[in-house]
Amino acid sequence: MRTLKGPLGPILSAWLALAAAVHLYFGGVGFPEPIAMRAFHLLAFVPPIFLLWPAGKKAPADKPTLADWLWFAAAAAPHVWVWINAGAVSDRMEYVDEWTPVMSGMAILCIVTLLEATRRAVEPGLAWMVIISLAYMAFGHLLPGVLNTRPFSVEEILEASWLVPTAGGVYGPLTGIVATTIAVFIIFGSFMGGSGTGRLFSNLGAAAAGRFTGGPAKVAVITSGLFGTMSGSSVSNVITTGAMTIPLMKKIGYRPAVAGGIESAASVGGAIMPPVMGAAAFVMAEITNIPYGEIVVAATLGAVLYYFAILCAVHFEAKRAGMAPMAKAEIPPWREVLADTHLVLPMALLVYLMMERWSGNFAAFCATVAMVAVSMLRGRTRMTPRTIFDSLVNAGLTMAPLAVAIAGAGIVVSALTATGMVVAFGGIIKDLAGSSLPILLVLLALTVLVLGMGLPTTPSYIIAAAIGVPQLIAMGVDVLPAHLFLFYFAVLADVSPPVAAAAFAAASIAKSGPTITALHGTRLGIAGFTVGFAFIYDPGIMMRGGLYEILLATAIQVAALVAITAAYAGYFVSSIGPVPRVILGTAGLVAAFVPVFPDPVRLAMALAAMTLAWVTGRSLAPSRRVA
Numbered sequence: 346m347r348t349l350k351g352p353l354g355p356i357l358s359a360w361l362a363l364a365a366a367v368h369l370y371f372g373g374v375g376f377p378e379p380i381a382m383r384a385f386h387l388l389a390f391v392p393p394i395f396l397l398w399p400a401g402k403k404a405p406a407d408k409p410t411l412a413d414w415l416w417f418a419a420a421a422a423p424h425v426w427v428w429i430n431a432g433a434v435s436d437r438m439e440y441v442d443e444w445t446p447v448m449s450g451m452a453i454l455c456i457v458t459l460l461e462a463t464r465r466a467v468e469p470g471l472a473w474m475v476i477i478s479l480a481y482m483a484f485g486h487l488l489p490g491v492l493n494t495r496p497f498s499v500e501e502i503l504e505a506s507w508l509v510p511t512a513g514g515v516y517g518p519l520t521g522i523v524a525t526t527i528a529v530f531i532i533f534g535s536f537m538g539g540s541g542t543g544r545l546f547s548n549l550g551a552a553a554a555g556r557f558t559g560g561p562a563k564v565a566v567i568t569s570g571l572f573g574t575m576s577g578s579s580v581s582n583v584i585t586t587g588a589m590t591i592p593l594m595k596k597i598g599y600r601p602a603v604a605g606g607i608e609s610a611a612s613v614g615g616a617i618m619p620p621v622m623g624a625a626a627f628v629m630a631e632i633t634n635i636p637y638g639e640i641v642v643a644a645t646l647g648a649v650l651y652y653f654a655i656l657c658a659v660h661f662e663a664k665r666a667g668m669a670p671m672a673k674a675e676i677p678p679w680r681e682v683l684a685d686t687h688l689v690l691p692m693a694l695l696v697y698l699m700m701e702r703w704s705g706n707f708a709a710f711c712a713t714v715a716m717v718a719v720s721m722l723r724g725r726t727r728m729t730p731r732t733i734f735d736s737l738v739n740a741g742l743t744m745a746p747l748a749v750a751i752a753g754a755g756i757v758v759s760a761l762t763a764t765g766m767v768v769a770f771g772g773i774i775k776d777l778a779g780s781s782l783p784i785l786l787v788l789l790a791l792t793v794l795v796l797g798m799g800l801p802t803t804p805s806y807i808i809a810a811a812i813g814v815p816q817l818i819a820m821g822v823d824v825l826p827a828h829l830f831l832f833y834f835a836v837l838a839d840v841s842p843p844v845a846a847a848a849f850a851a852a853s854i855a856k857s858g859p860t861i862t863a864l865h866g867t868r869l870g871i872a873g874f875t876v877g878f879a880f881i882y883d884p885g886i887m888m889r890g891g892l893y894e895i896l897l898a899t900a901i902q903v904a905a906l907v908a909i910t911a912a913y914a915g916y917f918v919s920s921i922g923p924v925p926r927v928i929l930g931t932a933g934l935v936a937a938f939v940p941v942f943p944d945p946v947r948l949a950m951a952l953a954a955m956t957l958a959w960v961t962g963r964s965l966a967p968s969r970r971v972a
Contacts, residue, residue, distance in 0.1 A: 797838025
């Protein structure tokens with residue numbers, strides 16, 4: 346992103362701050378008509394991308410070129426047109442009322458500028474996915490077999506991609522979700538950062554885990570999980586916390602690739618950590634019509650298990666290598682942590698309002714106002730007018746790439762729906778899986794990991810849900826576990842090779858190979874895979890069923906994850922040999938992924954393997970036992 350010189354920098358900052366402030370205001374008092382709100386949202390955040398993000402490496406880093414200004418104007422034109430004609434657009438009958446040449450021109454401008462904005466500010470891979478989707482609508486009728494579609498006219502393609510507010514495209518429901526609920530939550534997260542909540546998270550992580558073996562790694566896990574609730578981006582989470590934690594991990598003995606893997610695995614987990622859970626969770630609530638509070642409850646245990654597994658992994662590896670804790674001088678005293686604890690109150694308010702089923706945008710609005718008020722209680726956290734302004738600017742900078750990413754995903758979903766590709770692709774997967782739910786789950790998991798290569802979590806999840814959810818429901822899976830399963834794998838795609846944005850960002854800080862860093866991040870995030878499948882087979886993990894079912898499902902996951910992470914590290918209560926490691930790892934994997942055995946048997950297998958590893962460790966290395 347450019348660092349603009351001269352008056353343009355402050356002008357664009359004011360633009361973004363005002364746009365964010367308007368979104369926050371609407372979140373509290375109510376939004377205008379959907380089309381008008383979506384037009385304002387896209388007008389506010391798409392054109393500035395061409396001034397803030399250069400076209401390439403050779404473009405000026407401190408000022409936009411003439412071409413950038415032309416892109417700016419071209420990007421603004423279609424959204425200004427929709428804003429002016431919002432009433433007529435809302436009233437028109439899609440695919441029935443006249444499609445005019447002016448509409449065609451505006452649609453082309455919108456799609457072309459959106460592709461370029463996506464290439465610059467998000468990811469070229471998403472831009473190519475949009476192009477392929479449009480090409481499939483244009484030429485799919487020439488393809489054979491299940492890929493064949495009916496012919497689409499140019500006007501139909503443009504209308505489906507741009508102006509079908511009730512179904513998809515740039516102005517579809519997905520953009521509506523971002524323009525309303527998600528935007529207000531992003532503002533709340535930015536205000537959390539401006540108030541010093543990030544310092545609270547960092548100090549809490551260091552005070553809670555810094556004095557234990559492998560302290561910096563455990564601090565990275567805790568801090569990244571907490572930061573993830575407000576950052577909304579795994580890559581920004583890596584950059585924010587990794588700049589501090591990765592050098593500390595390397596200092597005490599972690600290999601660079603392992604340090605980067607720990608940070609990237611911990612950072613992507615922020616998207617699954619309640620109470621915010623990233624933008625995709627709000628999309629899930631909108632798609633499923635399930636209250637967001639219910640989704641949070643269902644996802645809580647899975648998120649805790651995810652971070653529990655990473656902590657287990659770093660603990661066992663630190664014990665095996667004999668790593669030291671953080672230096673005493675680097676660990677903040679608890680009084681330093683307690684000095685910022687009042688900043689938890691707005692988050693508590695947010696959770697309370699969500700549990701009481703207030704709308705997400707109103708809950709986030711109230712929590713944002715409360716954050717400003719609560720910050721005034723102490724001088725060290727007090728938000729000044731400048732701090733508030735900077736928080737609004739940061740929120741705008743976060744929303745701009747998200748706006749184009751979601752609009753691009755809307756085009757892809759519209760193309761998949763209009764062409765019937767959702768049904769065709771689903772049919773291919775269904776034919777391969779036959780009547781086997783386990784095979785279907787594996788195929789869908791692999792599909793989501795491939796679709797998510799290099800894409801942000803939210804558009805990856807949206808596309809995966811369009812393809813996979815109908816297949817799972819046809820197999821008898823409930824709506825919420827089907828969505829959570831796909832959501833988890835969309836999150837894991839950000840850390841899984843060969844293209845893993847979060848792992849690559851961590852590798853750049855750790856100065857390690859991107860692929861090996863991604864591999865370490867993937868195996869450290871093993872709980873994402875086990876919990877993903879548990880949503881389908883162990884409903885207790887979603888707090889469903891009686892107390893016995895919930896406790897048993899949790900115990901199976903805990904035992905399986907301890908066994909798997911200990912086997913990989915080669916350490917349990919002490920170093921363990923190859924044979925116990927194989928037994929321990931196999932038992933953990935069977936307990937996690939083979940639900941054909943009764944639940945008590947799965948738990949007993951993992952516990953028996955852990956007992957064997959413990960006995961073996963005591964007999965072979967009694968001097969290294971952990972008290």
